[in-house]
Amino acid sequence: MASHVRIIILGTAGAVPSETASLPAIMLHFEGNQILFDCGEDIQRQFLKAGLKFNLPLVICISHMHGDHVIGIPGLLFNFNMGDRTAPLTIIGPRGIFSYLYHLRNDIGLRVECPLEVREIQPDLKVMQVFTNIGDPSLVEVQSIEQNIVFRNKLFSISTMESQHSVFALAYCVQERPIFGTFHPDIAKLKQIPEGPLWKKLQRGKSIEINGKVLDPLMEGIIEPPVRGRTIIYSGDTMLGPDFSVLSPAPDVLIHESMYLTQDAKLAEEKQHSTSQDAARVASKIQARYLILTHRSSRYNDPAAFLIESQSIFPNTILANDLDVLELKKNKVLEKIAKEPKS
Numbered sequence: 001m002a003s004h005v006r007i008i009i010l011g012t013a014g015a016v017p018s019e020t021a022s023l024p025a026i027m028l029h030f031e032g033n034q035i036l037f038d039c040g041e042d043i044q045r046q047f048l049k050a051g052l053k054f055n056l057p058l059v060i061c062i063s064h065m066h067g068d069h070v071i072g073i074p075g076l077l078f079n080f081n082m083g084d085r086t087a088p089l090t091i092i093g094p095r096g097i098f099s100y101l102y103h104l105r106n107d108i109g110l111r112v113e114c115p116l117e118v119r120e121i122q123p124d125l126k127v128m129q130v131f132t133n134i135g136d137p138s139l140v141e142v143q144s145i146e147q148n149i150v151f152r153n154k155l156f157s158i159s160t161m162e163s164q165h166s167v168f169a170l171a172y173c174v175q176e177r178p179i180f181g182t183f184h185p186d187i188a189k190l191k192q193i194p195e196g197p198l199w200k201k202l203q204r205g206k207s208i209e210i211n212g213k214v215l216d217p218l219m220e221g222i223i224e225p226p227v228r229g230r231t232i233i234y235s236g237d238t239m240l241g242p243d244f245s246v247l248s249p250a251p252d253v254l255i256h257e258s259m260y261l262t263q264d265a266k267l268a269e270e271k272q273h274s275t276s277q278d279a280a281r282v283a284s285k286i287q288a289r290y291l292i293l294t295h296r297s298s299r300y301n302d303p304a305a306f307l308i309e310s311q312s313i314f315p316n317t318i319l320a321n322d323l324d325v326l327e328l329k330k331n332k333v334l335e336k337i338a339k340e341p342k343s
């Protein structure tokens, strides 16, 4: 289990940046692993301002191929190469992501020297094409997608589904692995199981064989049932419609776009974006614990209006601002961490 899960807000503007808000990018920090939702234009400087490391295992989850979400990728990859990055990099995105990288490779000499996988999700969401070299499209393997899962490691899995936007777009869910239930050594002793490797197996929920009998630790009451890990859903750009509970019912955090205020609801529908109240309705419907509003249009002078509108439907709304850091604690409480001033 990860000791801490942090959400580092790198860019909260939609479409065009403002003086105080960069283009979409939100980082999850998961015990030495980074997961980046979208990669807006100012990403390199936001990494620096937030004090993020450039050489940790990183999964970039691209929601869709609109410029405000992908223009930061070449700069970040150039930066990685200049810094002799060695940590693995995985880029997950909709169909079109490989072609984008391939053209950057050919047209501006983009290179990736660290271990790389580009996982391109096909519109049927049943398969992904996995590329390992952005200069060679023939090095590709087709992998099937089971239960929406497109990435998995020891700590978490990432699943995806289609959102509803003007182009093929994806929402993502990061789900921490279930946490093993409490182990009861007294019951293990009572059942005359010797301390040592067998206990370790039981603590991980695995059955053991002792005196010719198979023993299931859960059935025998030696461990408690596993507890669901922390869950974060990222909507990407979307209008009201998709049921994100398909990814995970009752997520701890829903990070949802909120391009418009309710006064521009008609525009939101036309452009296939959401209003702050649409986001609040989704959070309420899927029983999220917290809602973070992001991807806000810079046309409005008063960002607090987004918060007021959303909280009238979903009180646990947080207005994300660039460089905010939030910690999702083990007890699923989300807390804002005071920013450390960077000189």
Ligand SMILES: [Zn+2]
Pocket: 014, 015, 024, 066, 068, 069, 237, 295
């Ligand atoms: Zn956008």
Ligand SMILES: [Zn+2]
Pocket: 064, 066, 165, 237
């Ligand atoms: Zn878009």
